[in-house]
Amino acid sequence: MKLSIMAPFIRFTQIPGSAEQWALFGFSLPLFSALHENVKGQQAPANPAEQIHLLRMLWQSGVVGLDLRFLKTASAELEVGLLCRIHVFQASLQQFHADCHHLIQHIQQLFTSQGYPLQSITTETQFEHFLRSQHLPFQAEVRRFEEIFYIDANRMTQETYATIPWKARTIEQIYLKLLTPQTSLLSIYLEPTRLTPAEEMLLTRVSSPATQQFLRQVGKYGQRAAQAYHYLAANLHHPFLLRVAVAATSQQQARHMAEAIRQEVSGAQDEEVKAVIQYPDHPAEKQALQQSLQMLCWRPWGNKRESMEETGRLRYLVDAQTAHTIFRLPPRRFIMPPKTNVLFVQSDPTSLPHLRLAADERAIKEAIQLSRYRDNIAIQTCPDSTIHDLRRALLNDTFHIIHISGHGTGEGLILVNEQGQQISVPPLALAKLFEAYKDHLHCVVLSACYSSMQAKLMTTIPYVIAMNGPVGDQAAREFSRGFYDALGAGKDIPFAYEEGCRSAALSASLSTFAAQIFAN
DSSP states (O other): OOOOOSOOOOEEEOOTTOOOOEEEEEEEOGGGGGGGGOOTTTEEOOOHHHHHHHHHHHHHHTEEEEEEEEEEOTTSOOEEEEEEEEEOOOSSHHHHHHHHHHHHHHHHHHHHTTTOOOEEOOSHHHHHHHTGGGGOOEEEEEEOOEEEEEEEETTEEEEEEEEOOOOOOOOTTGGGGGOSSSOEEEEEEEEEOOOOHHHHHHHHHHTSHHHHHHHHTSOHHHHHHHHHHHHHHHHTTSOEEEEEEEEESSHHHHHHHHHHHHHHHHTTOOGGGSOEEEOOOSHHHHHHHHHHHHTTSOOOOSOTTTTSTTTTTTTTEEOHHHHHHHSOOOOEEOOOOSOEEEEEEEOOOTTSOOOOHHHHHHHHHHHHHTSTTGGGEEEEEETTOOHHHHHHHHHHSOOSEEEEESEEETTEEEEEOTTSOEEEOOHHHHHHHHHTTTTTOOEEEEESTTOHHHHTTOTTSSEEEEESSOOOHHHHHHHHHHHHHHHHTTOOHHHHHHHHHHHHHHHSOGGGOOEEEEEO
């Protein structure tokens, strides 16, 4: 897939009330012009773990806010745009342009490798196309339910504020609501943030045992508030600001879209506390909503207790799970990587019970050779591996999967030294070694006893497969056979893991096989 060769369009802006300068740019997803046709074999659902990894890479690269836009015009098919906001961080405008172009190319390469061939927006006209909310007069946001109620305590009436977290289901199919003759827009904005000191103090105070007990004793409103604050305090360790907005040419279409989203994000919640649709009532509110859509940001309007620092953002703060459930990329066009390189690392010290690693290698190579996409997978074997053999192999080639087959203990994996004797590899050091190759390393398979402890340290690798306890020689081999059968058939890592487990269950004793996949 060729990337855009024209210079990307970059818009500079300043958000009202902030002295910081921002740059806006974006991408279109051209493969999704006929998403609703759902051509069998051509599309694959967005994998949550892969999307989390993609977005994490974006946040680390300097992207501050993302706006996923589904646009349906009266004369065209559904279009999808991914718009980004970053800090203007260079004193030299020329240097900033160069750095920004490099970042845009990096984002394109990152998404293309996962089946999302982003096309950079290169003209102001194209960019304005996805910012056409100013031409859609009927706008609204879908928000969490909020309420203020009063509690009589110690001869005083105390005002209490609460907002009810969503029990969200995925809304990746919600764009189907835009497939009407009318022009309409769905905007889902996501921004990683941190709790302010005032917000932290509020959550700490209201989630304390004494306050929780008090609230639960004052009726259904207090019980509702207690549950809400307990959830928020337990889950907002790495919060996001989330805004969901719709715009349309008619009030009926805007209401139809917003209601469909409201039902999806509320899940099985009681009707009394489901998400609500909020329409701007006066010019100041309309201006705030318009600014948030035009500047790719979050702007507060129309909220209870909006002016108070401890509660002003609370209605929009969501945990990571909710953020990635609602901000979902649409089904992608399946693209098999040009080449998936596998490094098969063997370790069988003479001082430990012998493993039939040659049989493991034959099973893996046979699975690849018999598969549909055998030409897309290359395997390199590193026999009798020392830690330096492994380190040099990683330096000299690019691998997408590392498969280590050998012995393990609760203290780490076992490799050999130059004399063929066993050594235990420090778990944190091995995790740091693999972290250095996180940009292209997609999966690590630890086919060794008690390797789950090691897997838990490899948090920068999208997928790590490990064993929870002892693993039998045959069970490990049959897992590998099923795993590479599935990869060679074009399946993703989670499916390949499940296929490996099925293969092991059919061919070996489950009493000596307990695998686990870690999706980071």
